[in-house]
Amino acid sequence: MSAAGMRTQPDDDDDGRTSDVVRRLLTPRLRRVDLAVAGLLAVLGFAAVVQVRSTQEDGPLATARQEDLVQILDDLTNRNDRLRAEIDSLEQARREITSGTDSSAAALAEAQRRAQLLGVLAGTVAARGPGLRLTITDADGRIGPDVLLNALEELRAAGAEAVQLDGSVAAGEQPASSVRVVASTSFLAGEQGGVVVDGQLLRPPYRFLVVGDAPTLAIALTIPGGVVDDVEQRGGRAVIERSEDVLVGALRPLGEPRYARPAG
Amino acid sequence: MIPALALVLGVTLGLVLEPTVPAALQPYLPIAVVAALDAVFGAVRAQLEGIFDDRVFVVSFVSNVLVAGLVVFLGDQLGVGGQLSTGVVVVLGIRIFSNAAAIRRRVFHA
Numbered sequence: 001m002s003a004a005g006m007r008t009q010p011d012d013d014d015d016g017r018t019s020d021v022v023r024r025l026l027t028p029r030l031r032r033v034d035l036a037v038a039g040l041l042a043v044l045g046f047a048a049v050v051q052v053r054s055t056q057e058d059g060p061l062a063t064a065r066q067e068d069l070v071q072i073l074d075d076l077t078n079r080n081d082r083l084r085a086e087i088d089s090l091e092q093a094r095r096e097i098t099s100g101t102d103s104s105a106a107a108l109a110e111a112q113r114r115a116q117l118l119g120v121l122a123g124t125v126a127a128r129g130p131g132l133r134l135t136i137t138d139a140d141g142r143i144g145p146d147v148l149l150n151a152l153e154e155l156r157a158a159g160a161e162a163v164q165l166d167g168s169v170a171a172g173e174q175p176a177s178s179v180r181v182v183a184s185t186s187f188l189a190g191e192q193g194g195v196v197v198d199g200q201l202l203r204p205p206y207r208f209l210v211v212g213d214a215p216t217l218a219i220a221l222t223i224p225g226g227v228v229d230d231v232e233q234r235g236g237r238a239v240i241e242r243s244e245d246v247l248v249g250a251l252r253p254l255g256e257p258r259y260a261r262p263a264g
Numbered sequence: 265m266i267p268a269l270a271l272v273l274g275v276t277l278g279l280v281l282e283p284t285v286p287a288a289l290q291p292y293l294p295i296a297v298v299a300a301l302d303a304v305f306g307a308v309r310a311q312l313e314g315i316f317d318d319r320v321f322v323v324s325f326v327s328n329v330l331v332a333g334l335v336v337f338l339g340d341q342l343g344v345g346g347q348l349s350t351g352v353v354v355v356l357g358i359r360i361f362s363n364a365a366a367i368r369r370r371v372f373h374a
Contacts, residue, residue, distance in 0.1 A: 036322045
């Protein structure tokens with residue numbers, strides 16, 4: 001309690017119990033030199049706080065020496081160079097991959113286009129386009145495979161690009177059975193009439209569906225002594241019907257060749 | 265009493281104003297603060313031993329700060345600023361420790 005009393009009433013302290021030191025500390029004095037001391041300590045506190053703050057704000061680089069900074073800068077420059085080289089190589093790789101993708105996509109498109117074209121030739125793809133329908137009726141049963149083969153040869157010579165041969169299952173009915181005519185197609189006489197085309201028995205009336213240049217095809221069929229004349233001499237009738245849109249829809253399975261291998 | 269209040273006032277001012285250290289002062293301010301701390305510890309010790317003198321304190325405070333700054337400046341000019349700064353801090357740190365030990369003995373008698 002006596003200490004608290006001294007703080008509020010320092011002048012009353014004259015009993016000598018307090019040492020000189022404490023009394024001097026606690027007694028307010030306002031000489032110029034005291035102001036100087038106070039000012040210096042204020043400056044010290046201020047500077048210390050400012051320094052602590054700036055150290056916290058600036059991070060480790062602010063207090064680093066010049067040589068350290070040069071070293072750090074060197075390291076950063078080297079790292080920058082390495083990363084730049086890495087960027088270059090990665091961009092190069094990206095360019096190569098992109099162009100590779102483009103060229104492989106182009107190759108794929110080309111391969112698909114060729115597959116379509118070859119599919120038309122091989123009969124694995126349906127074809128449609130301008131052309132004609134040739135219907136051959138056989139009243140006397142004298143139209144054999146030779147007539148149909150002749151007709152096919154004439155059509156091929158006239159530039160037929162896709163050909164399908166329809167026949168009826170039973171004589172006299174509408175054509176219901178279809179064969180896609182390709183390079184390996186064969187024509188045989190059926191044992192009880194009709195024609196066996198690629199192992200499938202067709203009966204009259206026969207109908208060729210042909211995609212090609214219709215006028216040329218029609219002329220090829222109607223030349224004197226041609227297919228139409230031949231059919232009529234055998235007691236049948238050949239009817240040519242041009243069309244802007246002939247659908248050759250019969251397909252043929254793609255068989256793996258047993259013996260032939262690509263030699264290219 | 266008044267010096268302690270002044271110290272608190274300075275700290276408060278620094279916290280409130282949030283000034284930035286000028287670039288020219290940046291190498292010297294930490295050394296100056298340590299040198300001033302050395303002077304303050306010496307002053308507290310002298311006060312406890314009853315031999316405190318205001319004028320001595322003011323002169324030693326200012327000269328401590330100036331000498332420390334001068335040493336660092338010279339070191340920077342000679343290319344050994346880093347090492348010299350470390351040396352100044354070590355010397356001042358030793359003095360602060362010995363002063364603190366004297367204060368401890370005086371206050372706790374141990």
